[in-house]
Amino acid sequence: MSAEKKREYQGAGTGTRAVWAGEEGPLWQRATQVPVVLSVGYGYHDVEEWYGVATGQRPGHIYSRNTNPTVAVFEEKVRLLEGAEAATSFPSGMAAISNTLHTLLAPGDRVVSVKDTYGGTTKLFLEFLPRLKVRVTLCETTDSEEIEGEVAKGCSLLYLETPTNPTLKVVDIVRLARAAHQVGATVVVDSTIATPVNQNPLSLGADLVVHSATKFLGGHADALGGVVCGPPELIERIFHYREINGAALEPMSAYLLLRGLKTLHLRIRQQNENALQVARFLQTHPLVETVYYPGLETHAQHELAKRQMRAFGGMLSFALKGGFETACIFLPKLKYAHRAANLGAVETTIAVPRTSSHVECTLEERRAMGIPEGLVRYSAGIEEGTDLIADLQQALEATLSAAG
Numbered sequence: 291m292s293a294e295k296k297r298e299y300q301g302a303g304t305g306t307r308a309v310w311a312g313e314e315g316p317l318w319q320r321a322t323q324v325p326v327v328l329s330v331g332y333g334y335h336d337v338e339e340w341y342g343v344a345t346g347q348r349p350g351h352i353y354s355r356n357t358n359p360t361v362a363v364f365e366e367k368v369r370l371l372e373g374a375e376a377a378t379s380f381p382s383g384m385a386a387i388s389n390t391l392h393t394l395l396a397p398g399d400r401v402v403s404v405k406d407t408y409g410g411t412t413k414l415f416l417e418f419l420p421r422l423k424v425r426v427t428l429c430e431t432t433d434s435e436e437i438e439g440e441v442a443k444g445c446s447l448l449y450l451e452t453p454t455n456p457t458l459k460v461v462d463i464v465r466l467a468r469a470a471h472q473v474g475a476t477v478v479v480d481s482t483i484a485t486p487v488n489q490n491p492l493s494l495g496a497d498l499v500v501h502s503a504t505k506f507l508g509g510h511a512d513a514l515g516g517v518v519c520g521p522p523e524l525i526e527r528i529f530h531y532r533e534i535n536g537a538a539l540e541p542m543s544a545y546l547l548l549r550g551l552k553t554l555h556l557r558i559r560q561q562n563e564n565a566l567q568v569a570r571f572l573q574t575h576p577l578v579e580t581v582y583y584p585g586l587e588t589h590a591q592h593e594l595a596k597r598q599m600r601a602f603g604g605m606l607s608f609a610l611k612g613g614f615e616t617a618c619i620f621l622p623k624l625k626y627a628h629r630a631a632n633l634g635a636v637e638t639t640i641a642v643p644r645t646s647s648h649v650e651c652t653l654e655e656r657r658a659m660g661i662p663e664g665l666v667r668y669s670a671g672i673e674e675g676t677d678l679i680a681d682l683q684q685a686l687e688a689t690l691s692a693a694g
């Protein structure tokens with residue numbers, strides 16, 4: 291968000307954008323890498339120059355809660371990866387989602403969303419927004435007709451997430467965005483699991499796309515961050531809300547995320563490939579009850595996924611026969627997977643939603659959300675796919691013998 295003229299990278303592919311976008315500015319001290327500017331303030335020779343920057347007529351920065359040069363490069367890179375006109379950043383994915391919703395919603399407004407949103411987002415819908423007299427309706431995630439029906443009753447915001455975490459349901463962005471625009475609603479899509487390599491919600495009709503940059507964008511599980519992209523009118527409002535509310539991304543985190551982003555296309559290509567191979571292998575194993583991955587022909591929304599995604603992402607989940615007890619035996623037997631809550635990292639991570647993302651739900655709630663007790667969420671890293679499959683195979687065999 292500054293007066294600088296931005297380069298658009300027309301015709302350049304995702305990989306070229308991942309490497310170059312946002313980095314073409316003047317090289318500070320001839321450094322080829324983006325400097326980490328920790329300075330909170332920026333000094334000016336005279337009041338006139340200062341005034342020019344403060345009023346947006348000249349490029350520059352005033353105070354790092356508002357804008358910061360390192361953070362601006364991160365925003366610019368993601369903006370160009372999503373093919374958006376504008377972007378602003380946040381210290382976490384939840385900050386991006388929460389600040390966006392608080393900017394766009396006022397008492398009396400109504401939001402339509404789905405039951406399978408990220409746990410923190412569901413909490414905003416059920417706990418915090420109702421306090422502000424915002425009405426929330428959560429629909430069956432894959433029931434487009436129900437969502438269209440609720441939207442048609444009138445709403446100011448349609449909030450979608452696709453694919454979902456942890457059961458990889460796919461939501462029809464084109465169809466639902468069309469329904470929302472008929473009633474004048476703004477469409478927000480959380481595209482964290484897909485990444486801009488696999489899906490661009492803005493080109494499918496969404497008004498805003500949000501990401502937890504903590505996951506695949508950064509890719510190294512060493513920095514929290516969030517970002518929202520869309521048209522300047524909306525992004526300026528969200529930027530204004532977040533600068534006043536103090537949700538500023540740290541420059542050091544922006545640098546780490548930028549460094550991760552330079553290999554986004556390579557990582558996601560490998561993770562797409564690994565997840566697909568792993569999903570296909572798991573489907574053939576007798577201890578595995580169901581595999582959830584939009585890239586499988588057996589996935590309920592596979593055709594839709596093929597229409598709106600270029601590839602199907604690095605995350606999948608599967609249910610083990612014998613439920614939670616079997617999952618408890620199985621997890622520690624894996625060599626190449628951190629048993630950890632994060633996802634989207636270069637290392638494979640594995641989690642059991644029953645004890646991680648959905649630990650606060652009751653058995654009945656998890657059942658209603660279609661989360662089997664023995665569900666395992668698997669975020670494929672960039673290791674060799676053959677090693678991941680061999681590791682899963684030995685762990686499944688060892689679990690079979692241990693379970694007798």
Ligand SMILES: *Cc1c(COP(=O)(O)O)cnc(C)c1O
Pocket residue numbers: 382383384385408410451455480482483502503504505514515516
């Ligand atoms: C992790 C995640 C978030 C929240 O992001 P944080 O960076 O942890 O705040 C939001 N949406 C999805 C789909 C996620 O996986």
